[in-house]
């Protein structure tokens with residue numbers, strides 16, 4: 001099964017995507033994480049995309065689609081994956097559909113929308129801190145999901161860091177970019193009944209609702 005996580009920045013795609021990934025044994029792929037890694041390694045790709053990300057803009061479709069196709073061609077995602085932060089445009093959604101239809105037509109594809117009011121988003125994003133250990137990547141919120149020890153990851157003991165683009169100015173831009181594309185993107189998935197929307201107010205409850213939906217969904221692709 002391929003699960004696409006849709007939602008504004010800070011809506012919980014990473015947090016919920018990682019929980020589902022462990023529970024369902026599906027690899028979690030975050031385009032944001034892939035891009036940030038490329039930037040920190042200062043690869044050719046990293047240099048090309050750095051200014052888009054720091055300005056809260058989308059990386060061009062062509063680059064993003066190529067990056068995801070390469071990642072989805074690896075062995076660990078042959079049976080499915082959880083895509084967090086991709087697609088963000090209809091062109092990306094169409095490219096993903098065409099790619100999976102050609103490569104893996106028997107696997108189900110479902111989109112989950114995390115629908116959080118804008119008024120909550122800014123608060124969530126400015127309070128977000130993430131584990132610096134890439135293989136852990138746990139996400140905390142300094143108000144609602146605090147680490148037990150300040151600055152230290154509960155799970156692996158690594159230091160916690162704040163993303164460079166998680167500030168009030170950039171988040172407003174990222175939200176505007178999200179809303180500019182989200183209507184069409186949600187329609188794209190709703191058209192063939194492949195969309196489940198949830199307001200993730202309580203994390204446990206949201207995860208349980210999504211899992212119940214996925215278990216009961218008997219539809220085909």
Ligand code: AMP
Pocket residue numbers: 009030031032033035052053054056057058059060064084085086087088089092174
């Ligand atoms: P995220 O970690 O998902 O919040 O993504 C961080 C940033 O990476 C975004 O603000 C974009 O600049 C870029 N990015 C991530 N995923 C995509 C995508 N699917 N399309 C274009 N840009 C993306």
